[in-house]
Amino acid sequence: MQTPNKVSQLQLTGASGQQITCIRFDGDISSASKDAIVGTYQALDKDSNKHILLDFKGVEYLNSSGIALVIQVLMEASKSGQTIAICGLTPHFTKVFTMVGITKYAALYPDEAASLSAL
Amino acid sequence: MQTPNKVSQLQLTGASGQQITCIRFDGDISSASKDAIVGTYQALDKDSNKHILLDFKGVEYLNSSGIALVIQVLMEASKSGQTIAICGLTPHFTKVFTMVGITKYAALYPDEAASLSAL
Amino acid sequence: MNVHSGSKVEVQLPSRLGFEKVAMSTAAGMAKLMGFSADRIEDLKTAVAEACINAMEHGNQMNASIPVSVVLSMKADELEVKVMDNGSGMDTPAPTPDIDRKMSGEEEARGMGMFLIQALVDEAEWVSGTGTDEQSFVRLVIRMNKESE
Amino acid sequence: MNVHSGSKVEVQLPSRLGFEKVAMSTAAGMAKLMGFSADRIEDLKTAVAEACINAMEHGNQMNASIPVSVVLSMKADELEVKVMDNGSGMDTPAPTPDIDRKMSGEEEARGMGMFLIQALVDEAEWVSGTGTDEQSFVRLVIRMNKESE
C-alpha cells in the first residue's frame, strides 16, 4: 500500500482567456491513485470544465499503473469533448509519457506558467 | 575504494582584514581522503597560512574515518599555531561534528560568506 | 574500467506494492557508486520498479511472504540487474502499447511495464524458471552514459 | 500504526569500502516508505554506514567475498536494522571519543563509529555470534520523529 495522494484544485485563466481547471497532485502516482486521478476527474462537471490541466509537480514517484490511470482520464475526457494538458513532469517522465504516446492526446508543458501562456 | 576528491584552494580576506586560506572539498570524505584532507593541509606553508577554512559544501558523504582526518588536521594546526574554521556542513553533519567535540577546536559556520564576516 | 567491477549486491523485498521503491533506492545507490549519470539512474529506477511490480503481481501473486530478489552485478561499464520471482515466468515478448487502441478501448489502459523496461535499458531478457527451485527472472543490462560522464 | 509493519527487507553487500553507501540508500528508501522525517533519515544513514564499515573492517577483515548482511524490519513506529558479519563480534561498550585526548595524541583520531551509532539511533546493541553458523551483529532501532510528522 502507498500513502494516499493529496489533491488540490484551482481555476486558472489561460493567455487566450479560457478557463482552465488545474488539478495538482502530490505523493506517489501508482495503482493506489485511482481515487486521486480518475475520481477527481470524474467528480468535475463535464460541461463547465472543458479544459483541464493535470499538474504533477509535487509527484515524487510515478509508475506504469499510475500512467494507465492518466490514460483512462484522457479516454473519458476525449469522449466528453474536454481537453487535457499535463505539466510538472520531470525530464525523465516527460520522456516516459512521450514513449507511451500520451503526447498524441495531451500537450505536455514544463509547468503551470508555461501551460497558461500556451492555452 | 572511493573516487578521489577534487580539492581547490583560494585566498580570501575576512571582515577584520585577515588572510584566510580556504580549501574546498567535494565528493566523499572517508578513509580514502587522506591525501585530500591531510595532504592538502600539510602542503601549505605553516607561517604564511595562519587561518585556514575547510569548506565541505561540495561533499555528499562523510564518515567517521573522514572526520578522523579532519581531527588530525586540527591537531597539527594547533601545534603550529594555525587556526582552523569549518563551513559548508549540512545540519546533520553540523550535529555530528558537534557530538564528537570538534567545536571545541574549530568554529563551524554555515558557509564561506558567514565565515568571512566572522573572521 | 570500474574499480568495483565484479561486485554484487542482493536485496530481498516482500511482495507488497510500495517496496519496489526500496529496490529503486538500492539500484540507484549502486549506479551512483559506479558513476552513472543522473538521467541513466532515472531510467534504471523506473525499469527496476516496473520489474519488481511485475515480479510481485504476476510472479508471486501478491503473496507478501514470498520475497522478490534483486541481484545487482557491476560489470566494467554496465550494471546487470536480475529481478527474480517464484512464478512460472514470461515467454511472450513485451507488448508495445498502442495509445490509439488504448484510447478507443480496444486495448487495456495498463500493460506498459515490460515495454518501458525494454525502452529504458540496453538489454532486457525474460527467463522462465522451472518453478520449484529455479526462479523466473528478468535480466536487465544498463550501460553507463558515455556522453554525460 | 504503519501499514507495512512486519515487513522485512534484506540487503547483502560485499565487504568493500564504498558499498556502505548502497546500504545507506536501501535503509533511506525503507525509512522514507515508513514516513520518517528527513533528519531522522540522515541519522539512520550515518548509523547504517558506520555499522557496515565496522562489519566490513573488523568483522569480515575486508575480505570482499564475505558479504555483510543488513536486515531492515519495519515495526509499528520504528525501524530495526541488523548489520551482520562473520567476525567474532564486540562485547566491550562503545568508546566515547574524548576530543581533548585526541588532540593531545593520547587517543587515536579514529574510533568514533560506535559512538556515533549510539548517539544517532534510539537503541544500539552489539551481539557476538559463535563464529561458525551464528553471525555477529549490531542491532539498531530508530523511532519515527513524532514532532516532524
Ligand SMILES: Nc1ncnc2c1ncn2[C@@H]1O[C@H](COP(=O)(O)OP(=O)(O)O)[C@@H](O)[C@H]1O
Ligand atoms: N514476472 C512476471 N511473471 C509472469 N508474468 C509476467 C511477469 N512480468 C510480466 N508478465 C506478464 O506480462 C504482461 C505484461 O506486463 P506489463 O507490460 O508489465 O503490464 P501489466 O503488468 O500492467 O499487465 C503481464 O500482464 C503478465 O501477464
Ligand SMILES: Nc1ncnc2c1ncn2[C@@H]1O[C@H](COP(=O)(O)OP(=O)(O)O)[C@@H](O)[C@H]1O
Ligand atoms: N562488527 C565488529 N566486529 C568486531 N569488532 C568491532 C566491530 N565493530 C566495532 N568493533 C571494534 O570496536 C572498535 C571501535 O569501533 P569504532 O568506534 O567504530 O571505531 P573504529 O572502527 O574507527 O576503530 C573497533 O576498533 C573494533 O575493535
